[in-house]
Amino acid sequence: MPSFDPARIALPCAHFIQGQRVTDPSALSVSRPSDGAVYAELPMADANRVDDAVTSAHQAFVRGDWSRCAPRERARIMRRWADLIEADIDYLAPLESLGSTRPIDQTRAWDVPYTAEGIRFFAEFADKHGGEVAATAHDHLGMQIAEPLGVVGAIAPWNFPLSMTCWKVAPALAAGNTVVLKPSEMTPFTAVRLAELAIKAGMPPGVFNVIQGNGPVTGDALCRHPYVAKVTFTGSTVTGRTIMGACAETGPKPVTLELGGKSPQLVFADIPDIDRTAKTLAAAITGNAGQVCVAGSRLLIQHELLEPMIERLSKHFNALTPGPTWQTGGWFSPIISATQLTRIESIVARSREAGAELLGGGERFERNDGGHFYQPTLLHTNDRHNPAVEEEIFGPVLTIQTFESEEEALALAEHDVYGLAAGIHTADLGRALRTVRRLSAGTVWVNRYGRSNDYILPTGGYKRSGVGRDLGRAAFDACLQHKSVLIDL
Ligand code: NAD
DSSP: OBSSOGGGOOOOOSEEETTEEEOOOEEEEEEOTTTOOEEEEEEOOOHHHHHHHHHHHHHHHHHOTTTTSOHHHHHHHHHHHHHHHHHTHHHHHHHHHHTSSOOHHHIIIIIHHHHHHHHHHHHTTTTSOOOEEEOOOTTEEEEEEEEEOSEEEEEOOSSSHHHHHHHHHHHHHHTTOEEEEEOOTTSOHHHHHHHHHHHHHTOOTTSEEEOOOOIIIIIHHHHHOTTEEEEEEESOHHHHHHHHHHHHHTOOOOEEEEOOOOOEEEEOTTOSOHHHHHHHHHHHHHGGGGOSTTOOOEEEEEGGGHHHHHHHHHHHHHTOOBOOTTBOSOOBOOOSOHHHHHHHHHHHHHHHHTTOEEEEOOSBOOOSSOOOOBOOEEEEOOOTTSHHHHSOOOSSEEEEEEESSHHHHHHHHOOSSEESEEEEEOSOHHHHHHHHHHOOOSEEEESSOSOOSOOSSOBOOEETTEESOBSHHHHHHTTEEEEEEEEEO
C-alpha cells in the first residue's frame, strides 16, 4: 500500500540562511534509492555562500538573543520546536522517506518522534548547568563560567538524516551556540524543514542555518571558515580524517567525530534461547539494510552453534522482502545509491575470491523498478584479514567466524581500525562482565543489540571510530568552553 505519492511532495530545495530559503543555480542531482529516479536538482553552496551562512550565524551569536538569552527561554523555544516537529509528521515523515533508505512505517514510528524527543532531551540541559566557585586565597574570589563556543559547523551523513541532525545540532543549540549544518547531499531536505520549524518556534534568524552541497566544496569550506569555532561530524572514518586535517590547518579547532564501525557480536554456546539470539543478530545487520554505523556485521560464534545459527539466520534473511520506502508494510530498505550497491558487490566478490564461503544472498534483488536492493548475505570465513571481515561494508552483509574459547573470541573481536560497538550473548554474567571490560568498543550491548530510545548514554568510538561523544551530558559539555575569573576582594 503506498502511504504517499512520491511525485507529490513539495521539496524545500534550498539553503536556509538568516531565517529564509536561499537558492543557487542547481548543481547536484538527487536520486531516490527506491527506484533510482532523479527527483531533484540541488543548489550547491560555494565558498561565498558558505561565508553568507557562517557570517549570519556569527552575527546571531554576537547579537546575543540566543547565546546570551535566559537559558530557560532557549529551552522553551526548543521544546516548542520539538512539538512543531511532531505536529508536522504528515509532511516530515514522507519527506524523510522519499529519498532515503528509511521506510515510511519507520520514519513515522521512529525517526520523527525520536528527533523531537532528542531536541527536548538537550533543551533540558540548557538551564541545568552552572559554573563553579573555586577555592583560592581568602582575598580572591575564583570562578569558573561555562560559555558557548560560537558558531558550530555540523556535517551529517545520509543514513538517518533527521536523527543525525538532532544529534549534531540539538546539544550545540541548547548550550547557546549558533549552527551551520551541511546535510548529506544525498538526503538534503528534512534539515531545511527542521530549520523552518525552528523559526516558527521562535528561534531567532541566523541561529540555525542549513547549507546544501557536497563534501569537498561545501563541507570543506565550512570546516575551514575562520568564524567556525568547532566542527561536529558524523560519517566515514576517511572523511573524518580529512575534516580533522582541515580543522587543524585552519585552527586548531575542536572536533567531535562519529565515524565508521565493524562491530562484532560474540555468541557463546550457553545462550538460553538460540531463536531469540538469532532474531537479534538478524535485525542488527538487516535494519536499514545494514546501513547503520553500529551494524553488527561480524558474527563470532562458538563453533558448536555454527550450523543451527546459520539455519536460523537464513530463515530470517529469506523472509525479508524489499520494497520502496513509500509503501507501508515493513519492507526491507534499499541501498542508498547505485555506487554503493556496486561497492557492496565488489567487496563480496573480493571476499569470495579470498576464500570466504557464500552461505546465502550475495546478489542484487532482481527488480524492474530501478531500486537499489541487495540481498541479506552470509559469508563464512575464519580469515580475519578477509575483506568482508576487515572493511566497513555498510550493507546487509554478515560474516561468520567461529571460536573455541573466550580468549579466542576476544582476540577475534579486536579490529585493527574500528571500535564503535559490540554485542555479547551469554547466560554467564561473569563472562559478560569480563568480556565487556576487555572489548575495545564505545558501546557494548549484552544479550541485546542496538540502542533503545534513550539519549542519556553517550555514543562514540574507540580507536578510529571516533573522537568525542554524541548524546548524553558529554555531548552538551563538548559544546561549551570554560572561563576562569579571579577577582580581588
Ligand atoms: P561520508 O563520510 O561519505 O559523508 C558524511 C558527510 O560528510 C556528508 O555530508 C558529506 O557531504 C560530508 N563530506 C564528505 N567529504 C567531506 C570533506 N572533505 N569535508 C567536509 N565534509 C565532507 O559518510 P556517509 O556515506 O554519508 O555515511 C556513512 C558513514 O557514516 C559510515 O562510515 C558510518 O559508519 C558513518 N556513521 C557513523 C555514525 C556514528 O555515530 N559513529 C552514525 C552514522 C553514520
